[in-house]
Amino acid sequence: MATVRFKQYSVLTANTFAFTMCFMVWTMFGEIGVPIAEELDLNGTQFGLLTSVPILTGALMRLPLGALTDRIGGRPVFMALMLATVPAIWAVQFATQFWQLILLGAVVGLAGSGFSVGITYTAKWFDRDRQGLAMGIFGAGNAGAAVTKYIAPTVIILLGWQAVPNIYAAIMLITAVLFWFFTFSDPAHRNPDRPSLSEQVAVLRDPKVWKYCQYYSVVFGGYVGVSLWLTRYYMNEYGMGIQLAALIATIFVLPSGVVRAFGGWLSDRFGAHTVTWACMWASLIALFIMSYPETQYAVQAAGGEGTIEFGFGIPIWLFTLALFVVGIAWGIGKASVFKYLSDEFDRNLGLVSGIVGLAGGVGGFLLPIMFGALVDYTGVATSVWMLCFGVTLVSIIWMWWTERRMPIFTRDAYHQPTVVNSNIREV
Numbered sequence: 001m002a003t004v005r006f007k008q009y010s011v012l013t014a015n016t017f018a019f020t021m022c023f024m025v026w027t028m029f030g031e032i033g034v035p036i037a038e039e040l041d042l043n044g045t046q047f048g049l050l051t052s053v054p055i056l057t058g059a060l061m062r063l064p065l066g067a068l069t070d071r072i073g074g075r076p077v078f079m080a081l082m083l084a085t086v087p088a089i090w091a092v093q094f095a096t097q098f099w100q101l102i103l104l105g106a107v108v109g110l111a112g113s114g115f116s117v118g119i120t121y122t123a124k125w126f127d128r129d130r131q132g133l134a135m136g137i138f139g140a141g142n143a144g145a146a147v148t149k150y151i152a153p154t155v156i157i158l159l160g161w162q163a164v165p166n167i168y169a170a171i172m173l174i175t176a177v178l179f180w181f182f183t184f185s186d187p188a189h190r191n192p193d194r195p196s197l198s199e200q201v202a203v204l205r206d207p208k209v210w211k212y213c214q215y216y217s218v219v220f221g222g223y224v225g226v227s228l229w230l231t232r233y234y235m236n237e238y239g240m241g242i243q244l245a246a247l248i249a250t251i252f253v254l255p256s257g258v259v260r261a262f263g264g265w266l267s268d269r270f271g272a273h274t275v276t277w278a279c280m281w282a283s284l285i286a287l288f289i290m291s292y293p294e295t296q297y298a299v300q301a302a303g304g305e306g307t308i309e310f311g312f313g314i315p316i317w318l319f320t321l322a323l324f325v326v327g328i329a330w331g332i333g334k335a336s337v338f339k340y341l342s343d344e345f346d347r348n349l350g351l352v353s354g355i356v357g358l359a360g361g362v363g364g365f366l367l368p369i370m371f372g373a374l375v376d377y378t379g380v381a382t383s384v385w386m387l388c389f390g391v392t393l394v395s396i397i398w399m400w401w402t403e404r405r406m407p408i409f410t411r412d413a414y415h416q417p418t419v420v421n422s423n424i425r426e427v
Contacts, residue, residue, distance in 0.1 A: 002184070007125070007184045007186075008125045008126060010182050010183065010184065011121070011122065011125050011182075011183050011184060012122055012125070012134060012137060012138065013182070014178065014179050014182040014183045015074075015078075015118045015121060015122050015138050015141075015179075015183070016118075016137055016138050016140060016141050017141075017175065017178070017179075018078060018082065018114065018118065018141075018175055018176075018178075018179045019114055019115065019118045019138060019139075019141030019144070020140075020141035020143060020144040020147065021144060021171055021172060021175040022081075022082065022085075022111040022112065022114040022115075022141070022144065022172075022175075023111075023112070023141050023142055023143075023144030023145055023257075024144035024145070024147045024148045024151075024168070024171075025085065025089060025108060025111045025144075025168050025171075025172055026054055026055070026058055026108070026109065026111045026112040026144070026145075027054075027144070027145040027148050027224070027227055027228060028108075028148050028152060028164060028165070028168060029050055029051045029053075029054055029101075029105055029108075029228070030051050030145075030148070030149075030227060030228035030229075030230075030231060031148055031149065031152035031153055031156065031164070031231060031242075031246060032092075032152060032156065032161040032164050032165070033047055033050050033051045033228075034156075034231060034232060034235070034242055035156060035161045035242075036050065036101065036161060037050070040097075040098055042098070043372070043376060044371070044372035044373070044375045044376045045369065045372040045373050045376055046098070046372070047232065047368075047372055048229075048368035048369040048370070048371055048372030048373070049102070049368075049369055049372075050098070050101060050102065050105065051228040051229075051368050052225075052228065052364070052365045052366070052367070052368040052369050053102050053105040053106050053109065053365070054105045054106065054108050054109030054111075054112065055109060055112060055224055055225075055228075055361055055364040055365040055368075056106070056109065056361070056362065056365035057105075057106045057107070057108075057109030057110055057112070057113075058109040058110060058111060058112020058113045058115075058361050059112065059113075059357070059358050059359075059360070059361020059362045059364065059365055060113075060358065060361070060362075061109075061110055061112075061113035062112075062113045062115060062116040062353075062354045062355075062357040062358045062361060063116070063351070063354040063355055063357075063358045064354070065077060065081065065113050065116055065117050065354065066116035066117065066120060066351055066352075066353050066354025066355075066357065067351045067354060068117075069116070069117045069120045069121060070120065070348070070349070070351060073121070073185050073186075074117050074118065074120060074121020074122075074124070075121065075180075075183050075184070075185045076185075077117050077121075078114060078117045078118060078121065078179065078183075079176055079179060079180050081110060081111070081113065081114055081117060082111070082114070082172055082175060082176040082179065083173075083176050084107075084110055085107065085108055085110050085111045085172060086169050086172050086173050086176075087169075088104050088107035088108050088110075089108050089165050089168050089169040089172060090165060090166060090169035091104055091165075092104050092105075092108065092165035093162040093163070093164075093165045093166050094162075111172070112361060113357075113361075115139075115357050116353050116354040116357045116358075118138055118141075119135055119138060119139070119338065119353050119357075120349055120353055122134050122135055122138045123135055123342055123349055124186070125186070128342065128343075129268065130268070131268075131339075131342045132264040132265065132267040132268035132335065132338075132339045132342065133261065133264045133265050133268055134264070135264055135335065135338050135339075135342065136260050136261040136262065136263050136264020136265065136267070136335040137260075137261040137264065139260040139261070139264070139334055139335055139338070140257055140258050140259075140260045140261045141257070142223065142256065142257035142260060142331070142334070143253070143254055143257030143258050144257070145223075145224075145227045145253045145257060146250045146253040146254035146257055149227075149231070149246040149247070149249055149250045149253055150246075150247075150250065151164075151167075152164050152246070153231075153242045153243045153246040153247075154243065155167065156242065157242070157243060203345070203348055203351060203352055203355075204355070208340075208344065209345075209352060209355055209356070211398060211399075211402060212337055212340055212341065212356050213355065213356050213358075213359030213360075214359070214394065214395055214398060215276060215280075215333070215337045215340075215395055215399070216334070216337045216356045216357070216359055216360040216363075217359045217360055217362065217363030217391070218280070218283075218330070218333070218363070218391055218392050218395050219279065219283075219329075219330040219331075219333035219334045219337060219360075220330075220334050220337075220357075220360030220361075220363065220364065221359070221360045221361070221362065221363020221364045221365075221366075221367060222283075222326075222330055222363065222364075222367065222388055222391070222392075223256055223327075223330050223331070223334065223364070224360075224361070224363070224364030224367075225363065225364045225365075225366075225367025225368050225371065226252065226326075226367070226388070227249070227252070227253050228364075228368045229367075229368055229371050229384065230245075230249035230252060230253070230323075231245045231246045231249050232245075233245075233381065233384070234248055234249060236381065237381050238316050248320065251320055251323065251324050251327070252323045252324060252326065252327040253327070255324065255327050255328055255331060256326075256327035256328065256330055256331035257331060258331070259327075259328055259331035259332055260331050260332070260334050260335045261335070262332065262335075263275065263279075263331060263332030263333065263334065263335030263336055264335040264338075264339065266332060266335075266336070267335055267336040267339035268339070271339075272336045272337070272339035272340040272343065273340075273399075273403055275332060275333070275335075275336035275339075276333055276336040276337060276340070276399070277396075277399060277403075278329075279329040279330065279332050279333035279336065280329075280333065280392060280395055280396045280399065281396065282325060282326075282328075282329040283325070283326045283329040283330060283333075283392055284389065284392045284393060284396060285325075286322040286323070286325040286326045286329070287322075287326060287385050287388050287389040287392060288389055289314065289318065289319075289322045290314065290319055290322045290323065290326070290382065290385040291382050291385040291386045291389050292312075292313070292314050292382065293313070293380050293381070293382040293383075294312075294313035294314075294382075295312050295313065296309065297309065297312070314382075326388075337356065338353065338356075341353055341356060363391075367387070367388075370384075370387060371384040371387070374387060
């Protein structure tokens with residue numbers, strides 16, 4: 001009979017692998033969307049919609065599936081979720097019209113809702129002082145976006161974009177089978193004294209939940225939105241082919257996914273607030289650099305004898321370096337935000353993680369559409385980074401107003417675990 005320790009690590013490993021594959025599928029339209037946009041002659045806004053619809057579905061389903069995981073356990077929910085996406089993934093290769101791709105993309109997006117299932121399922125197997133690291137390791141499955149950037153462009157060049165969903169459907173089916181054989185259920189995780197659904201919904205009245213939604217919409221929503229946009233950005237701004245553009249984009253995508261485990265360890269050691277505050281500032285500074293557009297100056301020469309013209313822009317090496325900093329900061333921040341949740345909402349972790357995950361997913365849905373609309377309207381490619389800068393600044397101001405400006409003893413009390421009842425209010 002398997003020991004508890006074996007079950008813990010087996011569940012963590014299987015969960016992380018399954019989430020990696022789900023994230024890989026969830027973001028595949030960021031790569032296959034490039035040749036599809038060329039075939040269907042899509043503008044920037046349409047491209048953003050194509051890539052972001054799966055993100056919306058995955059976001060919307062996180063809330064009900066997170067609550068369902070609290071009630072019946074993560075193993076059956078995660079398994080059913082993966083199997084449900086397989087037919088839609090496979091059918092994408094046969095779509096020939098924009099509306100067909102949007103419809104199938106919405107079903108494929110269910111893969112993204114595996115996060116609120118897996119994060120809750122993982123956390124239940126570990127003690128609180130180890131939950132940050134465990135959830136960080138699980139969250140490293142975000143690196144599935146980088147896997148897509150390695151695999152999909154090569155498949156597109158060799159076999160055409162239609163081969164990508166065909167291969168991904170097979171991968172998802174195999175993953176579901178492996179997941180079932182290497183995971184376990186524990187009846188103790190389905191506590192019969194768990195609050196009723198009406199009591200769970202009362203958590204929405206806690207203002208801290210909405211604040212963490214804002215944080216997560218930056219660190220996770222930004223990660224997803226930028227991941228979907230980067231390949232196209234490098235192709236358009238620096239004249240690269242799809243393979244090279246996707247490869248360079250992994251400088252942001254891969255470290256940001258993998259470092260989440262390190263972010264969990266940092267959050268266990270230094271606290272969620274300290275780590276999140278540092279991450280927000282690091283990303284804000286880097287985004288300021290990335291936001292500077294290619295600019296031409298004309299200076300009047302002395303004596304009025306003509307003008308001196310010169311230009312300035314962010315070279316690719318500096319842009320990529322700043323992008324790497326943003327990726328690391330957001331990767332660590334994704335773990336630290338969920339450390340807040342495991343500390344303060346232990347009894348309703350599935351529901352609250354679903355709410356916060358929903359906010360992050362909605363951010364990932366809206367950003368590519370807003371990116372496309374901004375570029376179509378302004379004609380300035382770096383306006384996408386200006387938008388990210390502004391959203392990050394909002395989080396910093398909110399964090400300072402509700403946490404940093406408090407006296408230390410008040411701040412400590414503010415982050416005590418929250419007891420969920422029908423009269424929730426900010427501590």
